[in-house]
Amino acid sequence: MPNSFPALRPSSGQPVTCFELAVTPAGAVASPQTLSEVEDWVPAKAPGTAAAALAAAGRYDPLDPESLHDKDIWYRAALGSFGEGDRTLSLDGLATIAEVYLDGALILQSGSMFEGHELPVHLKAQSRLDICFRALAPHLEAKGPRARWRPQLATSQGLRLVRTTLLGHMPGWCPEIHAVGPWREIALHETGQPTLSGLELLTNLGRDGKGYLTFSGQLEGWQGDVHLVCAGYRLVLEQVEPGRWVGTLEIPDVQPWMPHTHGEPHLHDVHLELGAMSIDLGRTGFRRIEVETGADGRGFGLTVNDVPVFCRGAVWTNADLLGLSGDKQTYRPLLEKAGLAGMNMLRIGGTMVYETRAFFELCDELGILVWQDLQFANYDYPVQDEAFAVLVKEEVRQQLTRLQGSPSLAVLCGGSEIYQQGAMMGLPESRWKGPLCEEILRAAAGAYRADVPYVANSPCGGALPFSPNEGVAHYYGVGAYLRPLEDARRADVRFAAECLAFSNIPEARTLEQHLPVNPGHDPRWKARIPRDRGAGWDFEDVRDHYLKSLYGIDPLALRYGDPDRYLDLSRAVTVDILEQTFAEWRRAQSTCRGALVWTFQDLLPGAGWGLIDALGRPKPVWHALRRAFQPLNVTLSDEGTNGLLAHIHNETPVARQLALSVTCLRDGMTPVVSGKRLFELAPHSSQDVAVTDLFGAFFDTTYAFRFGPPAHDVTVARLVDEGTGEVLSEAFHFPQGFDPARLPLDLQADLAQGEEADWLLTLTANRTARFVHLDVDGFLPSDNWFHIAPGAAKRIRLVAEVESDGTPAGTLRAVSSNSQISLRG
Template sequence: MPNSFPALRPSPGQPVTRFHLTVTPAGAVVTPEALSAIDDWVPATAPGTAAAALAAAGRYDPLAPESLHDKDIWYRADLVSFGEGAKVLSLEGLATIAEVYLDGTLILSSGSMFEGHELPVHLKAQSRLDICFRALAPYLEAKGPRARWRPQLAASQGLRLVRTTLLGHMPGWCPEIHAVGPWRAITLHEAGQPTLSQLELLANLGRDGVGYLTFSGLLEGWMGEVSLVCGGQRLTLEKSEEGRWAGTLEIPDVRHWMPHTHGTPHLYEVQLYLGSCQIDLGRTGFRRIEVETGADGKGFGLTINDVSVFCRGAVWTNADLLGLSGDSGTYRPLLEKARLAGMNMLRIGGTMVYETRAFFELCDELGILVWQDFQFANYDYPVQDEAFAALVQEEARQQLTRLQECPSLAVLCGGSEIYQQGAMMGLPESRWKGALCEELLRVAAGAYRPDVPYVANSPCGGALPFSPNEGVAHYYGVGAYLRPLEDARRAEVRFAAECLAFSNVPESRTLEKHLPVKPGHDPRWKARIPRDRGAGWDFEDVRDHYLKSLYGVDPLVLRYGDPDRYLDLSRAVTADILEQTFGEWRRAQSTCRGALVWTFQDLLPGAGWGVIDATGCPKPAWHALRRAFRPLNVTLSDEGTNGLFAHLHNETPAVRQLVLTVSCLRDGMTPVVSGKRAFELGPHSSQDVAATDLFGAFFDTAYAYRFGPPAHDVTVARLVDEATGEILSEAFHFPQGFDPARQPLDIQADLAKGEDADWLLTLTAARTARFVHLDVEGFLPLDNWFHIAPGAPKLIRLVPETESDGAPAGILRAVSSNSQISFRG
């Protein structure tokens, strides 16, 4: 195909959005003429999917999806309103085996979901566009070059031969909702407009503080002056003998783009002027990303503008599995919750889809780094086939060209678990390390985004590609492999591109509305529990293991006798594990430079992997991560006979004057020993402090020496802003572990109107309570499932989830109590 897609023009063009679709047996209708005998059509839209259109018409149940890959699906649109004459038809993505007809004539056959097309067309007064999405099943059954290994991830081995998403093909991972249809935009442009293609636009930050914006591209239909404008600077571009316009614009004293946890994500508008005619090239940010490997050269971490960044966040799944929406309105609520949780990185794994530029533009704005896998996972792909290799190269070119100058793009990766899959099959490195990741994708990344580090595969590094103590890991020692929490330190994790997968239980309100069944007592509950294909266990079994080993309760007995408490303790234990593990990894002495939780959001309501449920509501695990990810933070670690250590973090660009207080309480309320100290914590710095240094004398804070009965049952550390007295962070340590006994809930709750529509809830405790949780209909508490102790009030902001003038009313409960408190504004 011509090397012109994606292309940019001064005019945005006219979107073709209104279609009708019909479903026919595979191969039954060869050409559009035969459709005249069919009167069974339903409305459909583009961009969109057949599953979404059929569901809207009441003909498809996303909770019990039927296969769409064993039938043909025809889309039809009348183009009467688009005018006659020469046009350019832009098709940004067709899933997956597609034939495009204009007025009954075949104008395109496409075999990749991830490839866009631009076609010159001529419209008549009554033109019609037909697109046939052929049944995928026969293509999945086709024989290709023999594979060196057969993964268990997906149901069909034929997926290695077809460029389509694995979503919908991974039993136990996601619903079997098949991606079929024009999932990305279809647009008609006027022919003869100036057209920008083969764009190369690179924003870099020099060590001299100058922003450098390098432009290169082909312009068709324009012979006049061309200039590039950004940051108040203008550069007249020059045309080479090869016909490319090029130049480098310099912006002195440019404001840097930083992830939001470490600074401000400054952005600049970029325009290309053809005389007085403007082409908007979007916004860019100036930053410099480098890989740091540590003193031994075996690590992996990122420095942004010479600042070492601990990357934390989650693996993105999909914002709309049914319709595969890619618009800003769909993305924004979820991405804002990622930022609100303190996440500074999201990974788009190789088992998903490429997200649209709108996703990256929002991440640019919000200061969230993106780790982008190319969409390859687990399989032995036939890149020795020249046609397949060419398809891969074009796919990579198009995807990277779409993301020119987006500063949030931080890592490019050849795919997910290809190296791991081959190595775990016992094959030598020469068999599983191949041209796809080492050559084709590496070359494409270097050509189109040389400012972004490239990782061959995730995981990779070390004697085996999945060893956590070198390079990039997928760490499930704590989690699926049932290792004790201490393994997070013992494994010497360097960077976990995915980790800590648990069956995270949603809030009760979500379950009551969308899955009103008892855990384990109904097959619908178990159907929503994620599992690895072929394994004899699922991720609820994993969670139950830790419920028993950490809290000393038998999950089977509890689930049978008190299912509501089982759910509460299940919510608590995964939140507990996440907060403790990230506290471990963020220590100054830790080898870990980043970790991404598997996964960010669920695809169905239930106890899935996500820390956000399928309705968009944060789970208790999300709140735990929000506490663990704070840029200004204190955590506690039990160092055995060395006692408790407090770990202070200031990731902001400013010096902070802080006060650390530590108190050990008996019966959760009576201070036994306490101390405080003022600290000046420099920008982007951490400090470790022994808790006993604040007391001035020995005290067995970790209850390691065990000289008699324990003198206390909880230690509370607070990090306080010295100037304002605001509590920035709290950390708790319970030396005797989990106590199943329940005490009365001795907390006073006071509500007051805050700024705008927010409300402030002030909680004052007379006794320590564990895993306090709020249920406030219509409001999102910005902290939940937390511990509270005497000594200082706890302020919680309640944010309305919809526009409303109503006052909040809610209930406060705690896992450590069998009572509850009501409050009302």
């Protein structure tokens, strides 16, 4: 029978969660009939992985993982408590070469981690479910069609032949924890109830303000009228052929869905009414996403409901590498931090896994766009093999059927760096641009989510697919290729689907608890530094290059002589780079329409690529991006002899009455010149202001003319709400660069109880301090690793990370200071 997975019903199924697990030599146990000879079983759960179950039993160390691909792993569960009779068995995902047995009889063989199944079964009083996950290693060694190129990303070329994740197979990128087991839900459903399959649920926002909800689906087991209900409106669907129901519901003046940076992500419940029963279709949002290529036709950008959106965020890795959890409880803390940082897009790269519907439901709720790579990366996949092509089509059908109606899904992409790999090997375009991305995946995307733009591959566009000045780029000019910060403008980046990879150091608390070793002196430190396989350098070398080129400090001497100072300056330099680069890309004159940092979160505690560490704590660079990503913000750019330019952005849907003030300070404390301007900034608009226009006379703000010694060493710009006086955003410029001198921390700090469970820290500076940072255990500050200057108090909310009656206690330091302030509530 055709695979009807995934299917929806009026009532949810009974999950099969409790299993036992046994590890056996590959091929040693041929069938469940001889499992009675296996005695060593441990508890296991579904959804879950063998690695997580074995770790819980003390049989597996995630910090020193052993291979699970050279063994067979058996799962078994007693089904007596589910009653007798006919049922439908739903298997959401089995990683990866799986055999499913019911009462000893083989009922399914599956060869893809990304394919679900529904099977009719008959349960007896003592029924038992057995699943054998066969060793993957022999399949990775199998011979397939000859590849046109061999990437260095992963350890096995055989991964191109098997539909499984690359996670665990990329040394230097992530721990070698192998995905094995029932990683997605297993459930039993009652028979005899209506079943909806082949769901197509598309939304569109008309330019007339109407919302259009188009439904198509195959409904089995129901005779009678079918109503589609959404936002208080209902439609009687039409049966166009036996069991096939279609219709388009029109909703006048519907509240649209927008990314949270540009409006409200309004959602509306959708369900089918079948007499007294209903099938929940989740929540949807009405939006219209279109691609803009710019005046020259070479760019790439998104408009949502006709509003241009600068897409910023990061590349998602995984919320739980050990267990591959896909529930809202696991996702929510991380996704909320993405929204809190002002991110409006996350990209699921082709080297990861498909996330569950719960991930997208949270992104729908939080107003975060999702760029979804289909799970293909780097390899030359054998789609000329008809069986493989059929498997790919079914995989994409299932994944996109799961995401019907989800408004956060913003871009579908044929995968990661396939085109780049072939082009960098010197092959002509005719060899690396093939039917997988251009035909098979494009057709599937159009068939199941026609409301979502499709990108053939990431990167792509231009004479070479990796050129940043056309189409979609992976931009590492600033970063791995060690280019100066000016390259972010010179490269004419249009859209960076990944960029700015650095070895980002966590806060001291994470290192003290989970990696208490000296940087560079201990092999455990270096083992956590990301690297490209086969490269003679790692991403700590990249960070050290910028520490020396931007701050004039020898990283080796500093690391040996003062490792704590080395860590602080290393945190500071990545904060500096990311904040400056995004300020450059968000300028109104910039060609860049979006950029996603590589990556969102670490998979192990240490100085990984992530903006969030492996414990879920924001790193210093997260705070830098929180400032850079504000919908209402001001930045400064050094335009040389053209002076200093202030860039003001209002991405919100309402006009704002604002005041811009700029002050130049000598010795970080004495005003030399200042100015102020009041203005109204329209919704979804930007404005540039030459700083000298505020002064009314010439002043060498960038110290470009060098007429005598510099008159100032810092410029601070403040964007203030004219009505409330609230400082909305600050920007700093240091015309003489980084000053290694360390002065006393000349700040006054007042910590008082705020509303509800939060606390309010008010800082007043007598002298400018650079990279001020708080260490307050158990509390997340609204800002950290910031500069502060005289002239306005800075207010920081401290929010408890978990509900607690405790009071904050910690320290306040600055990279520019040799002293600290103790904080206590």
